[in-house]
Amino acid sequence: MTNSTVKNFLSKPSRRQLLKAGGAAVLTTPFVSRAWAATTEINMLAWYGHGEPDMVAEYEAANNVKFVPKYYAGGDNMLALIAQSPPGTYDLILSDGEFVQQLNLAGYIDEMNPADYPLDDMLHEDFKQFPGHWADGKMYSMMLRGGHLGVSYNKNAVTAEEAESYACFWKPELAGKVGHFDWHLPTLGMMSLYNGNGAGLWDLDDAKWDAVQETTMSLRKQVGGFFDYGGTFNGLKNGEMQAMVGIGDWITGVLEKDGAPVGSVIPKEGGIQFTESYSIGKDSEKAAEVKKFIQYMMSPAGQVKSAQMAAYPGFCVTKGGRAALIEADLAEATRSHQIDGDPQDPITLINEGRIHYRDIPQQQSLEDWNDFWSEYKNA
Amino acid sequence: MPTKPARTINLYALTWRLPIIFWQFIFFVGPVLFMVAMSFFLVKNYRMTEAFEFVNWSKMLSRGYFWDSYWYTVFIASVATVCAMCIAFPAAFALAFRASESTRRWAIFLLIIPFFTSYLVRTFSWFVILSESGVINGLLGTIGLGPYTMLNTNFGTLVGYMTLTLPLVVILQTVTMANIDKTLIEAARNLGCKPLATIWQVIIPLSKTGLIIAAIFCFILSFGDFVAPFYLGGSQEPTLPILILDTTKSGQQWPRAAVVAIMMMGTLFAIAFAGIALAYRKRKGAK
Numbered sequence: 001m002t003n004s005t006v007k008n009f010l011s012k013p014s015r016r017q018l019l020k021a022g023g024a025a026v027l028t029t030p031f032v033s034r035a036w037a038a039t040t041e042i043n044m045l046a047w048y049g050h051g052e053p054d055m056v057a058e059y060e061a062a063n064n065v066k067f068v069p070k071y072y073a074g075g076d077n078m079l080a081l082i083a084q085s086p087p088g089t090y091d092l093i094l095s096d097g098e099f100v101q102q103l104n105l106a107g108y109i110d111e112m113n114p115a116d117y118p119l120d121d122m123l124h125e126d127f128k129q130f131p132g133h134w135a136d137g138k139m140y141s142m143m144l145r146g147g148h149l150g151v152s153y154n155k156n157a158v159t160a161e162e163a164e165s166y167a168c169f170w171k172p173e174l175a176g177k178v179g180h181f182d183w184h185l186p187t188l189g190m191m192s193l194y195n196g197n198g199a200g201l202w203d204l205d206d207a208k209w210d211a212v213q214e215t216t217m218s219l220r221k222q223v224g225g226f227f228d229y230g231g232t233f234n235g236l237k238n239g240e241m242q243a244m245v246g247i248g249d250w251i252t253g254v255l256e257k258d259g260a261p262v263g264s265v266i267p268k269e270g271g272i273q274f275t276e277s278y279s280i281g282k283d284s285e286k287a288a289e290v291k292k293f294i295q296y297m298m299s300p301a302g303q304v305k306s307a308q309m310a311a312y313p314g315f316c317v318t319k320g321g322r323a324a325l326i327e328a329d330l331a332e333a334t335r336s337h338q339i340d341g342d343p344q345d346p347i348t349l350i351n352e353g354r355i356h357y358r359d360i361p362q363q364q365s366l367e368d369w370n371d372f373w374s375e376y377k378n379a
Numbered sequence: 380m381p382t383k384p385a386r387t388i389n390l391y392a393l394t395w396r397l398p399i400i401f402w403q404f405i406f407f408v409g410p411v412l413f414m415v416a417m418s419f420f421l422v423k424n425y426r427m428t429e430a431f432e433f434v435n436w437s438k439m440l441s442r443g444y445f446w447d448s449y450w451y452t453v454f455i456a457s458v459a460t461v462c463a464m465c466i467a468f469p470a471a472f473a474l475a476f477r478a479s480e481s482t483r484r485w486a487i488f489l490l491i492i493p494f495f496t497s498y499l500v501r502t503f504s505w506f507v508i509l510s511e512s513g514v515i516n517g518l519l520g521t522i523g524l525g526p527y528t529m530l531n532t533n534f535g536t537l538v539g540y541m542t543l544t545l546p547l548v549v550i551l552q553t554v555t556m557a558n559i560d561k562t563l564i565e566a567a568r569n570l571g572c573k574p575l576a577t578i579w580q581v582i583i584p585l586s587k588t589g590l591i592i593a594a595i596f597c598f599i600l601s602f603g604d605f606v607a608p609f610y611l612g613g614s615q616e617p618t619l620p621i622l623i624l625d626t627t628k629s630g631q632q633w634p635r636a637a638v639v640a641i642m643m644m645g646t647l648f649a650i651a652f653a654g655i656a657l658a659y660r661k662r663k664g665a666k
Contacts, residue, residue, distance in 0.1 A: 073628075074628060076425065076628060076629055076630055076631055077628065077631070079424075079425040079631075080425040080426075080631035082425075083424060083425040083426040083631075084425075084426065106424060176528060179613075182614065182625075184629075223615075224528075224531050224613060224615075225530075225531035225612075225613025225614060225615055226613065226614040226615070226617075227613070227614070231609075231610065231613075234506060235531075238506065238510045238511070238512055238513075239510075239511060239512055240510055240511060240528075240530050240531060366629065366630060367629070367630055370625075370629035370630065371442065371444075373625075373629075374442070374444040374617070374622070374625060375443065375444045377444070377614065377615075377616070377617050377625075378443075378444040378447040378448060378451075378616060378617060
């Protein structure tokens with residue numbers, strides 16, 4: 001159509017022109033739907049938030065893929081979901097660092113090529129060959145982000161000085177105001193740190209395990225409740241709970257951004273790091289697309305997205321990511337201490353030996369810990 | 380000697396009964412049988428494997444925390460039942476004997492309305508009312524009282540149970556009492572029975588069946604409820620439904636959770652049968 005024909009058509013289309021246009025529209029419809037059908041669906045297994053629009057919408061639009069997330073809560077839950085699904089169900093698996101080894105042993109994940117990922121740009125030497133992520137010199141998971149667990153508290157009820165030790169949980173004024181995130185691993189890890197077990201917090205002989213149980217039981221009188229994510233969030237927000245055991249900035253960070261007088265610090269006894277890593281599901285037919293997405297998430301832009309994730313924040317693990325965050329969102333970088341020289345900088349804390357990577361008990365079974373947790377809740 | 384007539388199968392009646400029989404088998408008997416079988420299974424590498432082992436039973440029933448949860452659940456559900464019955468009775472009495480027919484109809488309609496909304500949503504709305512910065516403490520604060528801790532306590536759990544059960548208990552009690560033959564009450568009054576004695580000696584015995592069924596419903600719903608003790612009670616002392624959740628969360632021990640569930644069902648059956656036996660038991664000398 002010439003310009004004049006187009007103008008004529010738009011202003012006053014003839015019957016012939018209308019039929020032509022209509023016919024063309026009808027004939028091209030199958031191509032349109034074929035283009036839609038070409039969208040690649042990627043089945044993602046992850047903690048809540050990782051498949052939400054704030055994280056993936058931009059990538060989906062640019063790459064003609066669609067993430068279908070299945071969310072879990074806890075490593076046990078994740079392993080069970082995979083175990084109960086046919087092989088190849090999940091293309092992309094986001095796992096807590098300490099569970100990668102079990103994913104690999106069970107044969108649920110594929111080997112990854114280290115050359116595909118920015119390992120040389122990692123903020124800390126430990127992140128390059130993170131425990132459990134490698135086996136027999138082969139890489140099975142790429143560390144995406146992390147977060148630290150310590151003392152989480154209401155600034156109106158606990159002073160910054162008091163929050164420098166887990167002892168603040170026993171403060172008489174907090175009786176009935178101390179909440180628990182309802183998972184034994186972080187709480188018992190913190191109690192182990194409070195008992196002075198330091199780097200050996202997960203490797204407890206009988207005497208040390210008994211002592212950890214005794215310390216934990218002594219806290220019971222202070223406890224006001226055991227909560228899931230929503231309950232923990234609500235408890236801190238409405239002031240019912242003035243201190244929380246077992247969490248960190250991943251919850252208080254969201255509330256803090258909302259103006260609540262809460263915060264999290266790593267006390268002098270040390271803190272625990274949770275680590276989230278991406279793996280490619282075994283026999284996934286979309287391994288190439290998944291690899292591309294992981295590469296995107298490891299790029300500076302992806303790391304900024306991860307640090308700003310609406311559901312819960314996590315710190316960048318690459319130098320490029322941190323630099324991009326500081327440039328894009330200095331306020332968040334400052335709030336989350338991702339600034340070189342900040343005494344609570346996650347990397348500084350690791351270098352000072354104050355952070356211990358979350359793990360599973362070495363000398364007891366998870367069942368032993370869970371049994372004690374049930375006893376504790378009933379005490 | 381008269382002989383018993385031979386029993387023949389009424390195909391017409393059986394045809395109409397079949398759907399409910401099928402329904403019960405598919406959605407109740409079948410799952411229960413599967414749950415019983417599952418309690419003997421084992422979990423290996425987070426996957427259930429078929430087996431016939433008693434390890435789950437011995438493990439759960441030998442744990443102190445299981446029995447703590449069990450007795451606490453029985454206790455809190457019993458308290459909820461007593462509370463609901465006591466709170467509902469005056470309201471049901473007024474609706475049955477004092478209110479007009481249309482008022483009663485409207486009241487029952489209004490009591491049904493809460494069931495139109497999600498129980499979880501209704502439970503969450505209590506956060507606004509019961510929290511330390513909530514409505515009740517705000518009002519008490521104006522007269523210099525409080526704040527009182529109501530959330531994450533037994534009181535919070537009971538409030539949740541009442542939210543779930545009270546409307547149903549009031550409806551059941553109202554319907555039961557409204558069907559009492561009023562002439563019997565008038566006769567009692569004419570014979571000099573005082574109002575309280577009339578309630579105690581005439582109305583309650585005559586509505587015994589309905590009252591017991593209302594109490595059984597209240598107990599069953601409270602005993603099996605997860606939402607109130609978890610969200611309003613703060614999981615402080617875990618009830619059996621919370622224990623089921625904890626058991627499945629850690630290590631995916633569905634077989635052990637099945638043990639807890641079977642113990643719950645056994646308890647509920649025992650209480651329901653005992654209650655129904657009591658409800659339909661004839662008084663001595665009665666025909």
